[in-house]
Amino acid sequence: MTRELGCVGVVGLGTMGAGIAEVVARTGIRVIGVELDQDCVDRAREHLEYSTERALSGGKLDAAARTALLDRISFTTSLADLADADLVVEAIPESLELKARVFTELEEVCRPDVILASNTSSLSVTEIGVHTGRPGKVVGLHFFNPAPVLKLVEIVRTVVTEPDVVADVEAFARKLGKEPVVIGDRAGFIANALLFGYLNHAVSMYESRYATREDLDAAMRFGCGYPMGPLALLDLIGLDTAYEILETMYRQSRNRLHAPAPILRQMITAGLLGRKSGRGFYTYDGLDSPVVVPDVLTPAPAGGTEVSTRDVQRVGVVGTGTMATGIVEVFAKKGFDTVLRARTADRATAALAAVRKSLDRQVVKGRLSEEDREAVLGRIRGVVDLDELADCDLVVEAVAEELSIKRAVFGALDEVVKPGAVLATTTSSLPVIECAAATSRPSDVVGLHFFNPAPVMKLVEIVSTIATAEDVVATARAVCRKVGKHPVHCSDRAGFIVNALLFPYLNDAVKMLEAHYADADDIDTAMKVGCGLPMGPFELLDVVGLDVSLAIERTLYYEFRDAGFAPAPLLEHLVTAGRLGRKTGKGFRDYS
Template identity: 60%
Template sequence: MVGLGTMGAGIAETLAHRGLAVVGVERDHESLRRARARLAHSLDRAQGHGRLDPPSREDLLARIGLGTDLAAVADCDLVIEAIDERMDAKAALFARLDALCPPGTVLVTNTSSLSVTELAAGTGRPARVLGMHWFNPAPVMGLVEVVRTVVTDPDALEAVVALAGAAGKTAVVAADRAGFIVNALLFGYLNNAVRMVESRFATREDVDAAMRLGCGHPMGPLALLDLIGLDAAQAILASMYEQTGDHRHAPAPLLGQLVAAGLLGRKAGRGFYPYTAPDSGEVVGTGTAVGTGTAVGTGTAAAVEVPPVRRVGVVGSGTMALGIAEVLARSGHEVIVRARRPDAADGVRARVRTSLDAAVAKGRLSEQDRDGALSRLRATTDLGDLGGCDLVLEAVVEDLAVKRELFTDLDKVARPGAVLATTTSSLPVIDCAMATSRPEDVVGMHWFNPAPAMRLVEIVPTVLTGETAIAGALGLARAAGRHPVRCADRAGFIVNALLFPYLNDAVRMVEANYATIDDIDTAMTVGCGHPLGPFALADVVGLDVTLAITRSLYEQFREPAYVPAPLLEHLVRAGFLGRKTGRGFREHRRR
């Protein structure tokens, strides 16, 4: 193990903990002293948490030989470097290792962003030089990316994958391209989130809440950047941009401004968020982070006092419409569901009751509350019955022509001042608003499926939406026990605009034989803590829905990288739409 900084010492500790003999080398005695202290501190913590007893600690230390003589690694079967992330320094080290070690020794770089192929080409053994990207902290994180080049010896690849397994890690294999798997998918998404805040499209809090609540991510993108370190993130993005030329990897100007100001994230005590102290994860205050400003369309709606929404009309009788109706009825609102056909209207209460009964059976709802919710719910086929509602919410088919016609009709029957809301996930809210004579009363209110389980609601004002309508939508979402976030009327809003380019990038990885579907999904679940990998998620969402939303993003932004991956289009054409058809990126059992 050459280089015993935070990462190198963590890797050495992990390997020794699994019974492997490790030779650790630092460049000078002062660096070696710090490495010993770093290792001792980590072992003290493990012992303090009961993960290591004193005899095991001594055995572990006995398996690690530390020194400053690089020649000590000459007898090792495999050498890992974890020195500074500079190509010149790594290349010089690999040239020395190539001269010191026998031809069969495998040389491994822990780089997170540099070209493994370039390092391999500088040696006399390019087939036995690979990447092994560990994640920080190495003793805790379960993922290791093993990076192969076009000339990698299969035996060497097998040896490195086996080493990761012996270390108790999950190995995924990726080709040598910028960012490997995790960073290639993660940092485009993170940079996109920075640009959202930079353009005042949404606030940092709303962007982070949207991705936590809407996608189940353990952290929002801005909080994650603060944890990674804004300087480290900027360096990774710059390296990826240099290799790909993709402007999505060009670090957002706001990121560079924060780094220049010394606001590097948690380690500095301030980044996108202010923290109680350097290296603390506790956020203080609720003021706006430097450089973020106010989100477009936010105005002062939170301060506008409007009567609470009591009666709600829901147009539609599909899964989403009835899920929303159930949530609102359970939260004390009077709900009128308008279905187009009598048979659909007749089935509304029965379908909602089935869902409520399931909640009662699971102990999540009392019989009394179920009966109360049902007493507040009724169905109709007459749009005019919604005339007395405080807010009317449409949840019909995702077709702009259909929605515009419906809003024209709602404009005629809704009382003056009633809020008219659309649940669209990808269509322009302004187009719905302009189908009415009262665009100031029209707002987007994007619920997530299944509505009874998902806490997030995206509130989407247009450039014409009045503060009263915004306050009404926000108030209804909060009264229903949901967490509203606000953003401007732009394709994808927050969640879809961040999520679907990431899914499309993952499909392109597979198209390019960059990594397998299983390895990509594993990388993002094990490495980033996502509840589902991108392919598992696309199969749940539906590949037809994924394609439609990706197309809508491309049509608005004209970003070349948003063009739907051909593989996605081919699967949809073949009728492989995901779980609902029994086959998407994977095969599924039909229920």
């Protein structure tokens, strides 16, 4: 039976500590907040008054509840005032030396049965605990920012943490309305270990000028449904905090992907810490402001480019699969005469039926009128003869993700499509230059990577090779905007933006599972609840298909030759065993 924790101490009342104090006080528990001096206490009190005032304005608290909440929190500058606490949560800056000193002092003032918890996001809880004479009472209790909003709490047990302590803290977290996951003591725990490798990779892309900050962030928001792009998220977290977390992870893992990108240290030295300093990867209209303002790196408004574009009236699409029919629908709905080329008449008929079925669903849902549906279908023509694409201004190849097949298609298109037409491939990971090299006009070839389902997903990655002409890229961008898509631009290398950031993160999750650090459910929960992602890594892998995921990860590994990108053996074994995800009924999970 778990014990009742009637009084909780919080040491450190910055943004995180004040948030924890608010969460605890909301449940009716008395809170004793400790800060360094009276100025820090005054700032903490202001923070809590502001936060609860927002909750009041938002209808999440009434006036009486707000008053009662604030009355439950007392403030002090002396750790000795924690003598009556049943649980003490330390939430000071990420310094092992500082935390060790606090825990040593807490041992002297707290009762022997008091649970001592650290809100560290990356430091070793074991190392913190050994600075007390009661390491069995020490546990990690990692809240996520903002603590009053985010539901996840990582409870970190060391090899000596007493089981009763873990049970008590888990029950306490549930009483706070949080979703706890219990894990062992490892740098980064679950969420940060997976999140910060991905963030660091995005910084490296930005540092190498592979893509702009805006395109990196938009790619992950529109391509993966993430609530924030990686660079905007780093600005929110604080670049100094992110650097310390990465350093801690790298010291333990020695994984080069965790080694902080050099530009992070440069930005920190220059005082560019993110929102809290008013400037990080973006510039803000004040300290701690979320409002981004234009700066020298802000791109010109859409349509402001001086590069001319080619006229596109008729579009050809080669292929009859889900992606091909989706792209056909996208262009036809926006007024383009669209030619769908299939290998056989039967395939063409089936593909047109798939487009009609999709439009019919939209009519049923009231998103499209019957007249508009017929107009869209009237702009689509199914053909078998490749010569029917001769007069197209843009031809999009959407056949199987097999390089030899794509090269054959581009070689054939080169012979029949008029000069000056743009030739595009929808490949998600294969080299676009290989398709271009199969033609006599490589400057006209570009990657147009739509995301599935194409009629719904807003993102399109525009991929230029070393041979792609500037006006072809400008044309691709203009066409994407005309069909209501958000284009992002990058150069031709494995994974482009989204897959290059997404699949190493998914691979890291598989490695974490493989190491028995946490189970698939806890890892998925950590990333959905703690980071706000729409799906956990194992849910997503099962949806994408483990065979598809493995192929992309192998492509990334063969291109970059980084050991950190090597596919996890567990993923390879599951594919060999035929467990490919939802499409086979078995993947990381079993489906009925």
